[in-house]
Amino acid sequence: MLAQICQFFAVDSSNFPKNELVFVGDKSSDGGFLIHYFINLCQKQNRPLCFVGLSQSFNHYNSVAQKLGTNLLSARDENKNLIFIEGLKLISECVSLHSGQFNESNPFLSLLKGDSTQFVNTIDASLANLAKIQSPNAPVVIVDDLSVLLRSGATPKDIILLVNSLNNIITLGPTKGSLIIFSSLDKDEENELCAFLSHLCSVKIEITNLKSGYCKDVHGQIEVLWKDSLLNPREPKTTHSQFKLFDKSVELFALGMSAAVL
Amino acid sequence: MLDDLLAGQEKSKFILMQDAADGPGRYLLLNWARNLYKRVGKTILVCYERPPQYFTEWLPKDATGRITFIDGNLRVPASSEGGCDILFEKEITEAISGPTCILFDSLTLPILLRQVPQTCAVLHRLITNENVLQVLALIHKDIHDQHTCDLLSSLATSIVDVSPVSLLQHKHNIRHCRVTGKVFKTVESVTYDSELNVKTITPWTSTTDVPASSITGPQVDPLAKLSFNLSLTETEKEARSQVKLPYIKDIETEISSRIIYQPDEADDIDDEDPDEDLDI
Numbered sequence: 001m002l003a004q005i006c007q008f009f010a011v012d013s014s015n016f017p018k019n020e021l022v023f024v025g026d027k028s029s030d031g032g033f034l035i036h037y038f039i040n041l042c043q044k045q046n047r048p049l050c051f052v053g054l055s056q057s058f059n060h061y062n063s064v065a066q067k068l069g070t071n072l073l074s075a076r077d078e079n080k081n082l083i084f085i086e087g088l089k090l091i092s093e094c095v096s097l098h099s100g101q102f103n104e105s106n107p108f109l110s111l112l113k114g115d116s117t118q119f120v121n122t123i124d125a126s127l128a129n130l131a132k133i134q135s136p137n138a139p140v141v142i143v144d145d146l147s148v149l150l151r152s153g154a155t156p157k158d159i160i161l162l163v164n165s166l167n168n169i170i171t172l173g174p175t176k177g178s179l180i181i182f183s184s185l186d187k188d189e190e191n192e193l194c195a196f197l198s199h200l201c202s203v204k205i206e207i208t209n210l211k212s213g214y215c216k217d218v219h220g221q222i223e224v225l226w227k228d229s230l231l232n233p234r235e236p237k238t239t240h241s242q243f244k245l246f247d248k249s250v251e252l253f254a255l256g257m258s259a260a261v262l
Numbered sequence: 263m264l265d266d267l268l269a270g271q272e273k274s275k276f277i278l279m280q281d282a283a284d285g286p287g288r289y290l291l292l293n294w295a296r297n298l299y300k301r302v303g304k305t306i307l308v309c310y311e312r313p314p315q316y317f318t319e320w321l322p323k324d325a326t327g328r329i330t331f332i333d334g335n336l337r338v339p340a341s342s343e344g345g346c347d348i349l350f351e352k353e354i355t356e357a358i359s360g361p362t363c364i365l366f367d368s369l370t371l372p373i374l375l376r377q378v379p380q381t382c383a384v385l386h387r388l389i390t391n392e393n394v395l396q397v398l399a400l401i402h403k404d405i406h407d408q409h410t411c412d413l414l415s416s417l418a419t420s421i422v423d424v425s426p427v428s429l430l431q432h433k434h435n436i437r438h439c440r441v442t443g444k445v446f447k448t449v450e451s452v453t454y455d456s457e458l459n460v461k462t463i464t465p466w467t468s469t470t471d472v473p474a475s476s477i478t479g480p481q482v483d484p485l486a487k488l489s490f491n492l493s494l495t496e497t498e499k500e501a502r503s504q505v506k507l508p509y510i511k512d513i514e515t516e517i518s519s520r521i522i523y524q525p526d527e528a529d530d531i532d533d534e535d536p537d538e539d540l541d542i
Contacts, residue, residue: 114341114342115340115341116340116341117339117340117341119340120340157342157374158341158342160371160374161338161339161340161341161342161371161374161375162340164335164338164340164371165338165339165340168335168336168338172313172335172336191404192404192405195282195283195402195404195405196370196402196405198283198284199283199286199311199368199370199402199405200311227286228286228288228312228316228458230312230313230316231312231313231315231316231319232315232316232319232320233288233289233292233316233319233320233458235430235456235457235458236429236430237429238429
């Protein structure tokens with residue numbers, strides 16, 4: 001899977017992402033494979049990774065990673081090059097009706113109230129911890145999935161300010177790391193947020209269903225738009241492909257060139 | 263019109279550029295900054311979406327000394343609580359010395375953090391400053407509602423609405439109000455080279471504006487160049503019209519006939535009225 005997607009992106013698998021703000025917009029239900037691709041890529045490069053899991057628990061990502069040949073448990077506990085923030089669990093603590101007492105140290109509590117300072121400080125502290133392992137590669141922060149915050153009660157304005165602050169400390173800060181944001185695009189209310197991310201990002205990846213409807217041999221369409229980078233204007237480029245997902249891999253092919261058609 | 267505005271031949275106090283994600287106005291803003299620093303003594307560039315390094319990498323080396331950068335991005339707070347001078351009015355005013363132009367690479371974050379009328383008030387104060395020659399601001403129309411765009415448009419003397427044609431070609435709807443009050447409306451197409459320099463600015467011609475004759479070309483008779491004959495002469499056409507086709511009724515040979523039904527033994531002819539039981 002790693003080699004195929006890197007080939008499609010036309011990037012060097014040992015040096016990507018390099019100071020990029022990547023926005024993955026998923027208009028289908030099959031776009032999750034790209035998150036596992038990025039986790040796998042970071043692990044193969046032994047790159048410091050801070051992962052904010054808002055849509056799934058750590059066990060889910062670890063199970064998928066093990067299928068793809070990497071062990072997130074040892075990366076988190078032994079190698080210390082992965083910091084996993086259990087966002088799903090922390091958000092559920094904030095919105096739970098039965099928990100009378102809220103943990104004030106929970107960064108999502110203030111985030112859902114409109115102040116993302118504590119959350120940004122948490123990410124900043126995580127980056128400082130990752131810097132201790134002295135990796136030659138810049139750190140990567142992955143957020144999956146940003147639209148969960150919107151559905152949990154945060155306003156688009158608060159999330160826009162959060163993304164801007166994360167961008168400042170991760171990609172524009174001294175570490176010159178990369179930020180990868182995954183967001184599902186199936187609701188109209190997310191348009192404002194997605195439009196802002198589309199303006200701010202340097203790479204936009206959009207995954208959509210086939211316009212013609214469900215097909216068992218073609219699961220969807222992927223479009224990559226290379227916009228001007230964060231520190232240097234560059235020529236925009238776009239590539240399209242269709243894909244079919246398998247248990248451990250993905251098959252990418254040119255539009256209309258599925259094996260089922262040929 | 264756009265090249266006149268870029269070159270400074272058309273005076274405009276406040277230029278509002280409106281763009282969407284698929285047609286970024288940032289490329290035009292880069293070119294605008296380069297044109298401004300060449301002809302104006304001082305330029306102030308307030309950056310919110312890209313750091314000053316982004317602009318200095320693209321602009322000529324001598325531009326960096328003549329452009330004052332204000333990095334608004336790093337100073338945008340993580341929370342919308344508390345009023346802060348997000349448009350850096352005080353800092354900009356202090357930096358103004360002599361004829362100055364001011365550029366905002368995006369007004370999205372200031373509008374999100376402050377109310378739109380407050381942003382308009384600050385912009386109005388900057389526009390009316392006697393030392394300010396021109397203010398140019400970019401706004402993302404796909405993030406803000408129509409009311410916000412309209413409020414800012416009411417301040418602007420020129421509005422450039424950017425929409426995409428391809429990655430390096432954009433269509434610009436321009437509305438420019440001259441000092442005399444005369445309003446011009448034009449649609450122009452701008453193409454960029456791979457370095458994002460403005461390559462051409464031409465009047466926009468869509469395919470719908472092109473006359474139908476120029477699309478289809480002169481009508482050519484397809485039978486003219488054939489090596490064999492597919493058409494008929496007049497006598498042949500007359501002969502064809504005389505042919506009697508077998509399925510057409512000939513009135514003279516028509517014979518009148520009638521059907522005679524002769525019942526056989528198996529027929530059960532019932533003379534009774536089938537509806538006699540009904541009380542009609």
